[in-house]
Amino acid sequence: MNLSSVHIAIPCYEGRVSPRFDGPSTFCFFDVDRNSGDHTMKEQEACPQGKEVCDWLAQHQVEGVICSGIQREYQLKLDRVGIWFCCGISGPIAQAIKQWAQHRPQQALTAQD
Amino acid sequence: MAEQQEMHTDLQHLQTILDSVSDGVFTVDNDMCITLFNRGAENITGFSRAEALGQPCCEIFRANACFDNCPLRHAIANGKNINNREVTILDRDNREIPISVNAAVLLNLEGEAIGGVETFRDLSQLRALNGEIRKKFSFQDMISRNHKMQQLFDIVPDVAESDVTVLLQGESGTGKELFARALHNLSTRKDHPMVVINCGALPEQLLEAEIFGVRKGAYTGATMDRQGRLATAEGGTLFLDEIGDLPLSLQVKLLRVMENREYQPLGSDDTKVADVRFITATHHDLAELVEQERFRRDLFYRLNIVTLKIPSLNERQEDVPLLLDISLERFCNKHGKKIHAFSSEAMELLLNHQYTGNIRELINIVERAVILCRGTQIESNHLPLNVEIPQTHKPSTPVRGAELKQLLLRFGGKRSEVAAHLGIDRTTLWRWLKKHHIE
Numbered sequence: 146m147n148l149s150s151v152h153i154a155i156p157c158y159e160g161r162v163s164p165r166f167d168g169p170s171t172f173c174f175f176d177v178d179r180n181s182g183d184h185t186m187k188e189q190e191a192c193p194q195g196k197e198v199c200d201w202l203a204q205h206q207v208e209g210v211i212c213s214g215i216q217r218e219y220q221l222k223l224d225r226v227g228i229w230f231c232c233g234i235s236g237p238i239a240q241a242i243k244q245w246a247q248h249r250p251q252q253a254l255t256a257q258d
Numbered sequence: 259m260a261e262q263q264e265m266h267t268d269l270q271h272l273q274t275i276l277d278s279v280s281d282g283v284f285t286v287d288n289d290m291c292i293t294l295f296n297r298g299a300e301n302i303t304g305f306s307r308a309e310a311l312g313q314p315c316c317e318i319f320r321a322n323a324c325f326d327n328c329p330l331r332h333a334i335a336n337g338k339n340i341n342n343r344e345v346t347i348l349d350r351d352n353r354e355i356p357i358s359v360n361a362a363v364l365l366n367l368e369g370e371a372i373g374g375v376e377t378f379r380d381l382s383q384l385r386a387l388n389g390e391i392r393k394k395f396s397f398q399d400m401i402s403r404n405h406k407m408q409q410l411f412d413i414v415p416d417v418a419e420s421d422v423t424v425l426l427q428g429e430s431g432t433g434k435e436l437f438a439r440a441l442h443n444l445s446t447r448k449d450h451p452m453v454v455i456n457c458g459a460l461p462e463q464l465l466e467a468e469i470f471g472v473r474k475g476a477y478t479g480a481t482m483d484r485q486g487r488l489a490t491a492e493g494g495t496l497f498l499d500e501i502g503d504l505p506l507s508l509q510v511k512l513l514r515v516m517e518n519r520e521y522q523p524l525g526s527d528d529t530k531v532a533d534v535r536f537i538t539a540t541h542h543d544l545a546e547l548v549e550q551e552r553f554r555r556d557l558f559y560r561l562n563i564v565t566l567k568i569p570s571l572n573e574r575q576e577d578v579p580l581l582l583d584i585s586l587e588r589f590c591n592k593h594g595k596k597i598h599a600f601s602s603e604a605m606e607l608l609l610n611h612q613y614t615g616n617i618r619e620l621i622n623i624v625e626r627a628v629i630l631c632r633g634t635q636i637e638s639n640h641l642p643l644n645v646e647i648p649q650t651h652k653p654s655t656p657v658r659g660a661e662l663k664q665l666l667l668r669f670g671g672k673r674s675e676v677a678a679h680l681g682i683d684r685t686t687l688w689r690w691l692k693k694h695h696i697e
Contacts, residue, residue: 158325161314161317162317164316164317164318164319164320164324164348165320165322165324165348167322168320168322168324168325195594196594213317213320214320214348214352215348215352216348216352216354217352217354220352232352233350235313235317236317
C-alpha cells in the first residue's frame with residue numbers, strides 16, 4: 146500500500162462511470178493523494194468478466210472502487226479481497242473522481258454497511 | 259399562447275394518466291436520455307423523476323441488457339416493437355429486480371424516429387409466486403405437478419419406512435435413481451451408505467465380483483481380496499439399476515441373499531451375512547422378461563413387493579416448463595451465466611419436443627443452450643432441436659385446466675397473449691377458463 150496516495154479503480158464506459166460494476170470491459174485507475182486530493186489517471190485496462198474481476202482488481206493493488214450499481218455478490222467478493230467500494234456514483238469519470246477526491250468520505254462502504 | 263397552455267394541460271393530463279398506472283413507463287430521446295418517467299418507474303427503480311430526467315436511461319435502469327441487448331435501442335433502430343423481454347435491473351439500493359419490458363419507437367409527424375417508449379413490470383412477486391409453486395410441488399430432489407408423480411411422492415415416505423424391497427419401473431432418464439435416493443434418505447437406513455450398481459454395465463464375472471466381492475485368485479486379475487458393493491452398503495441400501503439385465507446365473511445368487519441374507523464372495527467358501535435394503539430399477543417390463551424366460555419368476559415375485567411406476571416426461575408434459583426453469587437456474591449457477599428466460603420461439607420448440615430421453619434429455623438440452631448462450635435469453639438457435647415451429651397452434655379440443663394455469667403464469671396473466679399462443683380468440687379462452695373455474 147502506498148502511504149501517500151490511494152489507488153482507486155472505476156468501471157467505465159464511453160468516459161462515464163459504468164452503470165453496473167459487472168457491465169464494463171474496462172476499468173480506469175487513479176492515484177489520489179491522501180492529503181491534497183490531487184489525482185492522476187494511471188491507466189485504463191480491459192478487465193476479465195464475472196467475479197474474477199474482484200481478484201483482478203486486488204492484483205492491481207486497488208484499495209477502493211468507485212462505481213454506480215453493484216450487486217450484492219460483488220460487494221461481498223470485494224469485501225473478501227479487502228477492497229472497499231463507494232457506489233451510487235454516476236456521470237463522467239473525470240467528474241466522479243474529482244468529486245470523490247474533494248470529499249473523500251472518511252470511511253468508504255464495505256458490504257456490511 | 260392559448261395553444262401553448264392547451265399543450266401544457268395535455269401534458270399534465272398525460273402525466274397524471276401515466277402516474278395512475280402501476281407499470282413503469284418512460285420515454286427517451288434519440289440520445290437515449292430520459293424525457294418522461296412515471297410514478298411506477300420511480301417505485302420500481304427507486305430513482306425519483308427529478309433524478310432520472312435527462313440522464314442516459316442505462317444509468318438509471320442499470321440493466322444486464324443495457325449494453326449488448328437493449329430492447330429500447332433495438333426497437334428504435336429497427337422500428338419494431340419488443341414485447342415481454344425479461345431483463346434484470348439494479349434498483350437504487352442495488353437490489354436485482356426482474357422486470358418484463360415492452361419497447362416501441364416514437365415517431366414524429368414525418369415518420370422519423372424521435373426516441374422510444376418503454377413500459378416495464380416488476381416480476382419480483384411473480385417470481386416469488388413461482389418459488390412458492392416450486393416448494394409446493396417439490397419432493398426431495400424432485401419436482402412435479404403431475405398427479406401420478408404427486409401420488410408417488412405421497413406414498414414414498416411410507417414405502418421408505420417399511421424396509422421392503424422396491425422395484426422402480428420407468429423409461430431411461432425418468433429419475434429412477436432420484437426415487438431410490440429419496441427412499442433411502444427417508445428410511446431408517448439413511449445414516450448408512452446407499453450404494454449404486456448398474457447391472458447392465460459390466461460383464462457377468464466382473465458384475466458378480468462387483469456385487470458380492472471377490473477372493474484373491476478367483477479369476478485372472480483378481481490379485482487381492484476385494485469386498486463387494488453388498489458389503490459396502492452394509493446397514494444401508496443397495497440400488498441395483500437395470501436389474502432386467504442381470505444374467506440368470508447371478509439372479510439365483512441375488513435371490514438367495516434377498517431371502518436368507520446370505521451370500522458368498524466370488525471364489526470363496528465363506529458365507530457372509532448382508533444387512534442391506536434392496537431397491538431395484540428397470541426400464542424393461544420384467545413380467546414380459548419372465549414370460550420370455552430371461553428373468554427368473556421367483557426373483558420377479560421377490561422384487562415385485564412394491565412397484566413404483568415412474569411416468570415418462572411425455573406423460574407429464576405439464577412439468578416441462580417447470581423443469582426448464584429449474585434446469586436453466588441450475589446451469590446458470592453452474593456455469594456462472596445470467597440468463598433469465600427462454601425466448602418465446604425457443605420455448606415453443608421446447609414445449610413441442612418429444613423427449614424420448616426424458617428428463618435427462620431435457621436437462622442436457624438446457625445445459626448445452628446455457629453454455630452456448632451469450633445473452634440474457636435462450637434463443638432457438640441455442641437448441642439442438644430440429645422441430646419446426648407450428649405456424650398456427652390451434653388445439654382442436656380445449657386444453658386442460660392445469661395447462662391453462664401454466665400458460666397464464668407464463669404470460670403474466672395476460673389473457674390476450676395466452677389466447678394468441680393457443681391460436682384461439684379471447685372469448686373461447688374465457689369459456690375454457692370458466693369451464694375450469696380459473697379466475
